[in-house]
Amino acid sequence: MRSTPTISATEMRGINRSAILDIIRRKGPIARSDIVETLQVSLMTVIRIVDELIAEDMVKDSGVKEWTGGRRRPLLEFNSQGHVIIGVDLNESRIYGAVADLAGNIYTEITVPHHTSGSESYELLVQTIDGLLAYAKTTGKNILGIGVGALGITYYDEGVVHWAPTIEWRDFPLKENLHKRFNLPIILDNDVNLAALGETWFGVGQNCSNLVLVIIGSGIGAGIIIDGGIYRGSHLTAGEIGFLLPDRTFLGSKRDGFGALESQASGAIIAEKARKVLADRGSTENLEEISAEYVFDAYRNNEEWAKPIIEDSIGFYSQMLATLAVCFDPDVIILSGGVSKSADLLIEPILKNIEGVIPICPKILVSTLGHRATIMGAIIETLYNTSDFYSVRKLS
Amino acid sequence: MRSTPTISATEMRGINRSAILDIIRRKGPIARSDIVETLQVSLMTVIRIVDELIAEDMVKDSGVKEWTGGRRRPLLEFNSQGHVIIGVDLNESRIYGAVADLAGNIYTEITVPHHTSGSESYELLVQTIDGLLAYAKTTGKNILGIGVGALGITYYDEGVVHWAPTIEWRDFPLKENLHKRFNLPIILDNDVNLAALGETWFGVGQNCSNLVLVIIGSGIGAGIIIDGGIYRGSHLTAGEIGFLLPDRTFLGSKRDGFGALESQASGAIIAEKARKVLADRGSTENLEEISAEYVFDAYRNNEEWAKPIIEDSIGFYSQMLATLAVCFDPDVIILSGGVSKSADLLIEPILKNIEGVIPICPKILVSTLGHRATIMGAIIETLYNTSDFYSVRKLS
DNA sequence: ATACTTATTAACACAAAGTTAATAAGTATC
DNA sequence: GATACTTATTAACTTTGTGTTAATAAGTAT
Numbered sequence: 001m002r003s004t005p006t007i008s009a010t011e012m013r014g015i016n017r018s019a020i021l022d023i024i025r026r027k028g029p030i031a032r033s034d035i036v037e038t039l040q041v042s043l044m045t046v047i048r049i050v051d052e053l054i055a056e057d058m059v060k061d062s063g064v065k066e067w068t069g070g071r072r073r074p075l076l077e078f079n080s081q082g083h084v085i086i087g088v089d090l091n092e093s094r095i096y097g098a099v100a101d102l103a104g105n106i107y108t109e110i111t112v113p114h115h116t117s118g119s120e121s122y123e124l125l126v127q128t129i130d131g132l133l134a135y136a137k138t139t140g141k142n143i144l145g146i147g148v149g150a151l152g153i154t155y156y157d158e159g160v161v162h163w164a165p166t167i168e169w170r171d172f173p174l175k176e177n178l179h180k181r182f183n184l185p186i187i188l189d190n191d192v193n194l195a196a197l198g199e200t201w202f203g204v205g206q207n208c209s210n211l212v213l214v215i216i217g218s219g220i221g222a223g224i225i226i227d228g229g230i231y232r233g234s235h236l237t238a239g240e241i242g243f244l245l246p247d248r249t250f251l252g253s254k255r256d257g258f259g260a261l262e263s264q265a266s267g268a269i270i271a272e273k274a275r276k277v278l279a280d281r282g283s284t285e286n287l288e289e290i291s292a293e294y295v296f297d298a299y300r301n302n303e304e305w306a307k308p309i310i311e312d313s314i315g316f317y318s319q320m321l322a323t324l325a326v327c328f329d330p331d332v333i334i335l336s337g338g339v340s341k342s343a344d345l346l347i348e349p350i351l352k353n354i355e356g357v358i359p360i361c362p363k364i365l366v367s368t369l370g371h372r373a374t375i376m377g378a379i380i381e382t383l384y385n386t387s388d389f390y391s392v393r394k395l396s
Numbered sequence: 397m398r399s400t401p402t403i404s405a406t407e408m409r410g411i412n413r414s415a416i417l418d419i420i421r422r423k424g425p426i427a428r429s430d431i432v433e434t435l436q437v438s439l440m441t442v443i444r445i446v447d448e449l450i451a452e453d454m455v456k457d458s459g460v461k462e463w464t465g466g467r468r469r470p471l472l473e474f475n476s477q478g479h480v481i482i483g484v485d486l487n488e489s490r491i492y493g494a495v496a497d498l499a500g501n502i503y504t505e506i507t508v509p510h511h512t513s514g515s516e517s518y519e520l521l522v523q524t525i526d527g528l529l530a531y532a533k534t535t536g537k538n539i540l541g542i543g544v545g546a547l548g549i550t551y552y553d554e555g556v557v558h559w560a561p562t563i564e565w566r567d568f569p570l571k572e573n574l575h576k577r578f579n580l581p582i583i584l585d586n587d588v589n590l591a592a593l594g595e596t597w598f599g600v601g602q603n604c605s606n607l608v609l610v611i612i613g614s615g616i617g618a619g620i621i622i623d624g625g626i627y628r629g630s631h632l633t634a635g636e637i638g639f640l641l642p643d644r645t646f647l648g649s650k651r652d653g654f655g656a657l658e659s660q661a662s663g664a665i666i667a668e669k670a671r672k673v674l675a676d677r678g679s680t681e682n683l684e685e686i687s688a689e690y691v692f693d694a695y696r697n698n699e700e701w702a703k704p705i706i707e708d709s710i711g712f713y714s715q716m717l718a719t720l721a722v723c724f725d726p727d728v729i730i731l732s733g734g735v736s737k738s739a740d741l742l743i744e745p746i747l748k749n750i751e752g753v754i755p756i757c758p759k760i761l762v763s764t765l766g767h768r769a770t771i772m773g774a775i776i777e778t779l780y781n782t783s784d785f786y787s788v789r790k791l792s
Numbered sequence: 793a794t795a796c797t798t799a800t801t802a803a804c805a806c807a808a809a810g811t812t813a814a815t816a817a818g819t820a821t822c
Numbered sequence: 823g824a825t826a827c828t829t830a831t832t833a834a835c836t837t838t839g840t841g842t843t844a845a846t847a848a849g850t851a852t
Binding site: 001003004005006007008009012015016018019020022023026038039040041045153156157200206207208209210224226228229231232233234235236237238239240241243244245246247248250251252253254255259260315316318319322323324326327328329330331352353354355356357358359360362381384385388389390391392393394395396 | 784
């Protein structure tokens with residue numbers, strides 16, 4: 001077990017600095033004396049640290065002043081527009097990249113289809129970043145860093161993509177390579193983890209300490225936030241819920257790549273099931289183009305053939321969410337990924353299925369950030385990476 | 397989301413103090429200069445804090461000196477025998493209490509059968525503590541506090557047993573009552589949580605940051621340790637894995653009290669299934685006395701009737717452990733409770749069932765502390781409660 | 793203009809960590 | 823047994839950072 005570190009006066013200041021910056025970012029515009037009350041810290045400390053943050057361009061005077069009976073107090077705010085980051089979400093089917101500021105405003109975005117693998121994928125990634133970087137420079141703002149959310153198993157701290165079967169990367173030192181190429185701070189993490197962090201800061205998970213973000217798309221995965229931070233597990237595989245077992249018949253049968261649950265209920269499987277059913281019925285449609293969304297639409301229109309497919313899936317999702325609720329007891333479970341577009345058809349029946357069956361039913365919400373969530377998470381991680389942030393907990 | 401607090405020099409000292417005490421407890425006997433290297437802190441700070449800890453009787457000179465080429469260095473050790481705590485595990489069938497020191501040595505223990513409820517249960521608890529306290533006083537050691545691990549849902553911070561159906565307690569302010577009665581620091585927590593913490597410090601989970609302790613007895617529950625601390629979830633129900641759903645047929649059927657999984661595979665259910673089978677076969681045995689252990693023994697002796705019952709249970713347990721592994725990716729999963737006595741029959745088939753089916757298979761170990769685990773956890777929590785302990789994490 | 797309230801600044805006190813040089817307590821060697 | 827060498831401990835002082843208090847500044851209401 002890792003031991004808690006000792007700290008010196010300098011780290012003490014780092015801790016206080018990050019606490020104050022955090023408050024300004026979340027509660028701003030806010031007055032200095034308001035921070036004093038919120039954080040139980042002396043005014044001088046707030047003033048000194050705020051001065052430093054202003055000098056570093058992380059905080060600025062909002063221009064607005066507030067009156068509470070005496071001299072007016074200027075309100076401070078997080079200087080979210082003073083810096084930009086480049087965020088990239090690397091997927092098996094596309095590369096989505098954006099230039100965003102620290103408030104999550106997106107200045108430009110690109111989506112590039114991605115059907116290659118190996119070094120070609122890397123080249124495509126570099127080209128995408130090149131483009132974004134060129135744009136970022138035109139804004140004249142300070143470029144804080146590049147954050148990449150990658151598919152597969154990523155070794156976050158080493159900056160290595162350990163194993164991404166779909167693009168055939170194995171132990172690829174992405175962080176090092178990108179750093180050499182662009183000479184900017186790089187962060188690399190799993191796409192689902194970043195998305196969960198993104199929702200915590202900018203999406204429907206704001207003000208939640210514990211949440212789970214479930215992505216149902218071509219596969220099924222979850223990003224887990226505990227106490228406001230990404231929980232990765234001891235071997236960085238926490239949240240690989242595509243591998244949950246829907247029942248005991250799945251025991252003992254080894255599978256490579258895909259997990260048991262995602263082999264039954266992913267978006268890709270829903271589409272595949274539909275193709276089979278429609279082919280059996282001699283449909284004349286262009287079966288290749290059928291997607292999960294198409295099946296949900298059919299269900300919405302009461303087409304009989306879609307009913308068993310969707311109802312089956314709802315069963316799998318109900319069980320999956322019950323599992324997550326029982327294990328993590330989060331404030332909220334967020335649905336994301338392609339299938340969540342049809343959440344209107346899912347949430348009510350799921351709740352009906354699990355209410356009363358488990359002790360506490362968390363809120364189930366739909367992602368508001370969608371595919372941008374990963375980029376939003378990259379913003380936060382880049383911020384953590386750029387200046388020091390601490391979390392202090394009194395044990396009990 | 398709770399914000400990280402600001403700290404002053406006093407808290408800085410508290411943080412460093414707890415880091416140093418922690419190292420001495422875990423690595424002791426240890427020399428001052430060794431602490432300097434382990435913790436990256438200056439020698440003077442170590443000397444000053446150690447002096448304070450010695451004055452407080454938390455640390456003592458071991459008497460042993462070490463020679464590394466110059467003046468000999470005295471080795472320090474945690475003064476685990478200078479204080480005792482009273483730990484009690486309140487169960488639906490018994491009250492188990494012990495007087496133990498901070499190293500986990502048990503000086504005396506009592507087990508009291510417990511078949512009452514309501515205020516009688518409370519009286520029995522008070523009597524048990526009375527007895528332990530009398531003994532504790534005879535040791536002449538400092539009594540640090542009383543730690544109670546209670547069944548049901550407990551509001552740890554308020555010290556209230558929210559809902560314990562088997563003994564009919566609802567929102568019972570146990571901590572307050574005990575404090576009034578005994579005038580000692582009281583800690584109250586869920587029995588499973590404390591057991592998990594106990595295994596982390598004194599049992600097979602030593603040096604694990606993330607672990608799950610599963611208790612299979614009259615019910616099924618789990619205690620979750622994340623980053624060395626108890627994870628309770630947002631509504632204090634994390635780890636209530638007795639409510640996991642073995643398959644989708646359990647959806648939609650409300651249950652009160654017992655969960656779906658524990659209604660299929662708890663120790664009590666194993667015994668009940670056996671009673672039924674044996675009654676059907678016209679057995680002359682005293683069916684009332686049959687326990688899960690009896691069924692496992694029969695299985696070990698190749699008695700045919702026991703086979704389907706045990707094999708079924710193994711299936712449920714395999715699925716449950718796979719779920720925990722996928723969700724939490726812990727260093728280790730620890731089996732505890734009555735059924736774990738038969739772990740020799742369980743672990744291998746379980747591993748066979750889940751290896752290759754999930755991405756990473758954690759170690760599965762059997763509790764070494766057994767029913768004492770809860771008391772051991774109470775030691776640590778009492779320690780946390782008595783002097784301040786902090787955990788500092790640099791975010792990334 | 794005056795009184796009142798609140799914000800800001802400056803000077804100083806306090807807490808705790810870090811540094812450096814002097815001193816102490818050993819062992820090994822001659 | 824004296825001397826050299828190594829490491830531990832102590833004491834004095836420096837540095838970093840927070841906390842407090844009194845003086846000053848900037849407003850509004852009367």
